[in-house]
Amino acid sequence: MPDSSRRLQLTADGELRHFLAIEGLDEPLLTRILDTADSFIEVGERTIKKVPLLRGRTVVNLFFEPSTRTRSTFELAAKRLSADVLNLDIGTSATSKGESLSDTLLNLRAMASDMFVMRHSQSGAPHFVAQSVTPDVAIINAGDGRHEHPTQAMLDMLTIRQHMKTFSGLRVAIVGDVQHSRVARSQIRALNTLGVDEVRLIAPDTLLPHEPEALGARVFHRMEEGLRNVDVIIMLRLQHERMEGALLPSESEFYRMYGLTREKLAYANPGALVMHPGPINRGVEIESAVADGPQSVILGQVTNGIAVRMAVMSMAMGGQLNERQSGTSEGVASS
Amino acid sequence: MKWRVDNIHPVIDGEPSANPTSVLVVDGRIAALGADFSGERVEREVDGAGQWLLPGLIDLNCHLPEPGSDRGGSIESETRAAARGGFTTVCTTPDTSPINDSGAVTHLILDVAERNGHTRVLPVGALTRGLEGERLSDMAGLTRAGCVALGNGGHTTASSRVLRRCMAYAHTFGVRLFLQPENASLASDGCAHDGLVAARLGLPGIPEVAETTAVNELLMLAEETGANLHIGPLSCARSVTLVRAAKEAGHNVTAEVGIAHLEATEAAIEGYNGTFHSRPPLRTEADRRALLEGVESGVIDAIVSQHRPSDKAAKLAPFPETQPGLSTVESTLSLGLERVAAGELSRRALLRALTCGPARVLGLEAPTIAEDRVADLTLVAPEQHWMPAARSLYSAGPHLPVMERELPGVVMLTAVDGRIRHEHKGDGS
Numbered sequence: 108m109p110d111s112s113r114r115l116q117l118t119a120d121g122e123l124r125h126f127l128a129i130e131g132l133d134e135p136l137l138t139r140i141l142d143t144a145d146s147f148i149e150v151g152e153r154t155i156k157k158v159p160l161l162r163g164r165t166v167v168n169l170f171f172e173p174s175t176r177t178r179s180t181f182e183l184a185a186k187r188l189s190a191d192v193l194n195l196d197i198g199t200s201a202t203s204k205g206e207s208l209s210d211t212l213l214n215l216r217a218m219a220s221d222m223f224v225m226r227h228s229q230s231g232a233p234h235f236v237a238q239s240v241t242p243d244v245a246i247i248n249a250g251d252g253r254h255e256h257p258t259q260a261m262l263d264m265l266t267i268r269q270h271m272k273t274f275s276g277l278r279v280a281i282v283g284d285v286q287h288s289r290v291a292r293s294q295i296r297a298l299n300t301l302g303v304d305e306v307r308l309i310a311p312d313t314l315l316p317h318e319p320e321a322l323g324a325r326v327f328h329r330m331e332e333g334l335r336n337v338d339v340i341i342m343l344r345l346q347h348e349r350m351e352g353a354l355l356p357s358e359s360e361f362y363r364m365y366g367l368t369r370e371k372l373a374y375a376n377p378g379a380l381v382m383h384p385g386p387i388n389r390g391v392e393i394e395s396a397v398a399d400g401p402q403s404v405i406l407g408q409v410t411n412g413i414a415v416r417m418a419v420m421s422m423a424m425g426g427q428l429n430e431r432q433s434g435t436s437e438g439v440a441s442s
Numbered sequence: 443m444k445w446r447v448d449n450i451h452p453v454i455d456g457e458p459s460a461n462p463t464s465v466l467v468v469d470g471r472i473a474a475l476g477a478d479f480s481g482e483r484v485e486r487e488v489d490g491a492g493q494w495l496l497p498g499l500i501d502l503n504c505h506l507p508e509p510g511s512d513r514g515g516s517i518e519s520e521t522r523a524a525a526r527g528g529f530t531t532v533c534t535t536p537d538t539s540p541i542n543d544s545g546a547v548t549h550l551i552l553d554v555a556e557r558n559g560h561t562r563v564l565p566v567g568a569l570t571r572g573l574e575g576e577r578l579s580d581m582a583g584l585t586r587a588g589c590v591a592l593g594n595g596g597h598t599t600a601s602s603r604v605l606r607r608c609m610a611y612a613h614t615f616g617v618r619l620f621l622q623p624e625n626a627s628l629a630s631d632g633c634a635h636d637g638l639v640a641a642r643l644g645l646p647g648i649p650e651v652a653e654t655t656a657v658n659e660l661l662m663l664a665e666e667t668g669a670n671l672h673i674g675p676l677s678c679a680r681s682v683t684l685v686r687a688a689k690e691a692g693h694n695v696t697a698e699v700g701i702a703h704l705e706a707t708e709a710a711i712e713g714y715n716g717t718f719h720s721r722p723p724l725r726t727e728a729d730r731r732a733l734l735e736g737v738e739s740g741v742i743d744a745i746v747s748q749h750r751p752s753d754k755a756a757k758l759a760p761f762p763e764t765q766p767g768l769s770t771v772e773s774t775l776s777l778g779l780e781r782v783a784a785g786e787l788s789r790r791a792l793l794r795a796l797t798c799g800p801a802r803v804l805g806l807e808a809p810t811i812a813e814d815r816v817a818d819l820t821l822v823a824p825e826q827h828w829m830p831a832a833r834s835l836y837s838a839g840p841h842l843p844v845m846e847r848e849l850p851g852v853v854m855l856t857a858v859d860g861r862i863r864h865e866h867k868g869d870g871s
Binding site for chain 2: 111207232239255318
């Protein structure tokens with residue numbers, strides 16, 4: 108997978124042309140995304156918040172799963188890059204009429220789309236599209252099943268770099284529902300690639316994959332042990348469905364064992380960053396006093412989200428256009 | 443029709459004879475063996491130099507998509523593929539559309555097979571109505587119509603109580619059961635082995651216990667009811683251990699494994715490769731090794747193709763939405779010979795698992811090359827190679843476990859009832 112994922116996402120020259128997963132991308136490329144995002148933060152502070160990088164290009168937001176926050180940051184990012192943006196809530200239109208995913212996308216490509224920002228409930232859906240349906244449209248993964256949510260991970264990396272300056276030497280703990288989390292999978296890969304010392308997962312076995320070591324992280328079951336000497340704590344969102352699926356007894360028990368309270372925060376290094384991809388369930392994953400406290404960087408994460416998405420979109424568009432000009436789209440399926 | 447093969451090595455009990463000989467086929471039977479028939483006037487002479495003459499291969503698990511939609515092939519196309527793969531007999535699974543849960547559907551399958559088929563077709567009927575796992579099918583009626591066994595066709599029977607009654611009722615009429623072990627609530631929405639690859643790709647997993655608890659349940663219920671149980675396809679090492687223990691305890695049970703599970707592991711689904719979406723899922727290298735060992739030791743009686751042709755669109759979707767199954771009936775023997783060449787399986791164990799093993803499961807006389815036996819014959823050139831490619835397959839399903847790779851063993855000729863149903867043309871087809 109790392110190899111096939113790399114081949115699919117990069118041009119022959121190693122430029123990004125799809126952004127599907129952190130897996131398969133190397134440290135220099137991830138750092139370039141962060142550097143590019145840094146340069147876009149300044150754009151957001153101007154009175155006129157636009158650059159012409161995607162002028163004349165059409166970006167289609169394809170959300171097969173509902174999302175407000177992620178979709179609006181992608182929309183804003185595309186508009187700040189001067190692209191034309193089309194928002195399609197596919198969940199309620201084409202596929203419910205029996206049209207296959209392939210047919211829907213081929214129709215959209217026929218409307219001269221240059222980029223699909225795609226969210227789908229099935230792991231691997233954007234890979235499938237990039238490989239077999241519309242390889243000549245840049246695909247940005249906005250979250251696929253339990254697999255990856257790479258732009259979310261990159262904005263978290265940007266936040267960590269802003270506060271910690273470097274990744275080396277850091278210990279990062281990810282707490283909560285790792286098994287069902289696409290955010291966690293992307294974060295673990297990004298953190299390891301960018302060279303942190305250690306990634307830890309803290310969760311009960313029901314919220315961990317069957318073989319968690321496959322993800323490249325060390326597993327802890329208790330906060331007291333897992334948070335010791337940690338520099339960054341990432342809390343994952345807990346979905347209410349997990350209680351119905353007999354994975355957890357109750358939200359209150361989860362909070363007692365894994366909720367980030369001031370008391371538990373004290374196990375970590377002084378000044379450790381507290382992060383959460385949002386939206387927060389106060390009193391389930393995190394105590395309000397911690398979420399709003401001095402160590403929390405949760406709001407900054409949202410601002411960085413637009414800059415990171417601008418970076419990824421402009422880079423992938425550039426790679427895709429070069430590929431089209433050279434006409435050597437390697438790895439494009441004939442089917 | 444009268445024809446003969448010269449210079450051929452007959453395979454008896456999995457072993458090709460050292461000395462080449464001649465075989466004379468007259469009116470669907472092996473009329474004579476071993477002598478010089480050069481004086482006989484025959485309609486065809488086949489030179490079998492360097493080739494094996496096997497009793498026709500038997501596939502216990504082959505999905506023929508008829509009746510059904512016309513997109514995934516027909517009895518004609520898939521038995522033609524089976525004959526090319528050296529099979530002279532295929533058992534077709536009950537999950538046709540409509541489901542083979544009545545004598546009428548069984549008759550339809552047999553009629554079409556009689557008219558258009560290239561191999562013998564033995565239908566496996568549905569154990570429960572509509573394969574829904576709730577009401578018993580007309581077991582005695584299905585058997586009378588021609589079903590050789592009743593099965594769940596990969597669908598799980600929801601309740602242990604229904605399963606127990608199915609077994610007891612089947613036992614009353616001496617009906618053979620072909621059951622694929624899967625605990626539905628543990629398999630849930632899974633689509634891949636619950637292991638390293640699924641964890642990384644974020645795919646919902648099917649844990650090993652989804653199979654082992656079902657194997658255990660089936661073995662216990664069969665022991666209690668006295669049912670004649672054939673179990674599989676198996677996918678994991680612990681299932682082999684369970685079946686071995688049951689056999690050692692003297693229980694009336696046989697088992698099968700699909701060729702893909704002897705060939706590939708969970709690594710095959712890297713990059714969301716839907717071609718390898720299988721049910722049961724492809725598991726670990728240790729499981730693959732244990733399955734091979736199970737065939738070697740005879741704990742697993744039969745290697746099956748688990749052929750499931752599906753049209754191209756069925757695999758053109760995000761991985762969890764792709765249709766499980768591979769198109770394997772044309773390459774099963776060659777994939778097995780490849781394992782033999784790799785030193786992972788003995789030739790004898792492979793050939794037995796494709797002939798004597800499945801015959802025993804069906805209660806048939808042990809297949810062999812002998813005078814007066816029905817001339818279901820497969821000629822194989824073990825030293826020759828062929829290259830599977832989507833465009834040159836006979837099957838309507840283009841999803842092979844290997845593509846554009848040379849495989850050992852070319853089926854030169856397949857005869858059913860003495861009639862030549864497939865002959866290698868030497869042009870790659």
